Amino acid sequence: MKRSPEMLDVARLALEGKPSDVRLYLAKLVRKARKEDPEYAAQLEELLKAQPSRSNGVMRRSQHQHQDPGLSQKEEPSLLREVRVSTDQEPLLDKALESQLQQVLLERRCSEKLEEKGLRPASSAIFQGPPGVGKSMSANWLARKLDLPLYILDLTAVMSSLLGKSGSNLRSVLDFARSHPCVLFLDEIDAIAKRRSDESDVGELKRLVNILLQEIEDWPHKGLLIAATNHPELVDPALWRRFDMDVTFTLPSDENVRKAIIEFLGSDAQDFSHVIDFLVDSQRGESYSNIKRTINKLRKHKHIDPEGFESAIFSYLIPDVEELSRQERISFAVKLVREFSFPKQRAAKLLGVSRDTIRKKIAENQS
Ligand SMILES: Nc1ncnc2c1ncn2[C@@H]1O[C@H](COP(=O)(O)OP(=O)(O)O)[C@@H](O)[C@H]1O
Numbered sequence: 434m435k436r437s438p439e440m441l442d443v444a445r446l447a448l449e450g451k452p453s454d455v456r457l458y459l460a461k462l463v464r465k466a467r468k469e470d471p472e473y474a475a476q477l478e479e480l481l482k483a484q485p486s487r488s489n490g491v492m493r494r495s496q497h498q499h500q501d502p503g504l505s506q507k508e509e510p511s512l513l514r515e516v517r518v519s520t521d522q523e524p525l526l527d528k529a530l531e532s533q534l535q536q537v538l539l540e541r542r543c544s545e546k547l548e549e550k551g552l553r554p555a556s557s558a559i560f561q562g563p564p565g566v567g568k569s570m571s572a573n574w575l576a577r578k579l580d581l582p583l584y585i586l587d588l589t590a591v592m593s594s595l596l597g598k599s600g601s602n603l604r605s606v607l608d609f610a611r612s613h614p615c616v617l618f619l620d621e622i623d624a625i626a627k628r629r630s631d632e633s634d635v636g637e638l639k640r641l642v643n644i645l646l647q648e649i650e651d652w653p654h655k656g657l658l659i660a661a662t663n664h665p666e667l668v669d670p671a672l673w674r675r676f677d678m679d680v681t682f683t684l685p686s687d688e689n690v691r692k693a694i695i696e697f698l699g700s701d702a703q704d705f706s707h708v709i710d711f712l713v714d715s716q717r718g719e720s721y722s723n724i725k726r727t728i729n730k731l732r733k734h735k736h737i738d739p740e741g742f743e744s745a746i747f748s749y750l751i752p753d754v755e756e757l758s759r760q761e762r763i764s765f766a767v768k769l770v771r772e773f774s775f776p777k778q779r780a781a782k783l784l785g786v787s788r789d790t791i792r793k794k795i796a797e798n799q800s
């Protein structure tokens with residue numbers, strides 16, 4: 434029998450119970466063997482493809498987190514995380530954005546027709562937009578719609594994990610993702626660009642960007658590569674151009690703020706119906722994730738203290754009610770009554786002014 438160091442490595446990884454590291458390692462071997470022994474490389478590659486990696490561990494899967502924390506801390510840091518979402522939550526999207534994402538699905542469905550004409554369905558996209566507006570959620574949603582596993586690559590981990598080896602680490606991850614249809618999500622891709630100003634690892638970062646440049650363009654069209662950034666201005670324009678699609682996420686429109694509030698209120702929507710206009714007004718300009726946090730807080734208030742939750746809404750949304758001047762409190766009460774159809778009595782109580790004052794003020798404004 435021929436002795437090979439690779440065999441030893443594969444055996445060690447397999448016996449350590451790290452099937453996904455085995456997979457990563459094999460993907461590396463395929464790359465190496467392509468030049469020296471293309472037939473062997475093809476056979477290996479076939480094996481990888483024939484055994485899709487639905488259950489594997491290069492990635493930390495969510496259930497691993499339930500293990501004894503002492504144990505999991507000793508595990509090597511992984512670069513990839515497989516995410517599986519059981520919910521069928523749909524992101525709220527503006528029309529233009531939704532049609533862009535639907536386009537991805539549509540091109541997949543028509544891929545044969547497209548390929549006959551020498552066209553390829555989009556296989557890469559870059560998502561830009563502020564935090565908390567659904568970039569990760571949409572990557573998730575796409576993976577679910579395409580019925581593909583979703584892997585998230587933490588680029589900061591790639592860089593810090595094995596210093597000086599980040600290039601080959603990134604390559605292994607990309608090879609791994611190429612070896613079977615999946616969605617690979619490169620979150621915070623600007624992490625590469627951002628650190629460019631730091632002289633010490635310029636060479637290393639350049640190498641990473643170059644690897645990505647090579648890989649994005651001919652990403653397998655059965656898979657999907659998605660990069661995301663909150664800082665588009667930091668991303669290398671050469672990299673940007675390589676993506677098939679450029680998708681911009683924005684803060685929710687007024688219409689979507691309302692939809693989000695109602696969705697996040699869930700079964701409590703009815704009990705909040707009289708303050709919905711007020712909530713929409715107060716959440717304008719916030720991200721979906723901020724809106725969700727606020728709504729969850731208010732719902733908890735409601736269930737813990739059903740009597741006092743209305744004042745809780747106000748003290749939460751207008752934390753400085755106490756510090757408002759009398760004039761300010763009066764005009765706020767008037768606003769609640771006029772714009773949000775609040776009963777005068779309630780507005781009066783919340784803001785500590787008399788009903789008469791409110792009534793007079795409204796009459797004054799009307800005359
Ligand atoms: N478009 C959206 N529709 C519904 N909920 C959203 C949306 N965007 C964000 N959220 C909520 O905020 C959370 C965080 O959003 P995420 O997709 O991680 O934002 P991003 O990746 O853009 O920073 C989501 O899990 C979801 O609860």
Ligand SMILES: [Mg+2]
Pocket residue numbers: 568569570620
């Ligand atoms: Mg995100």
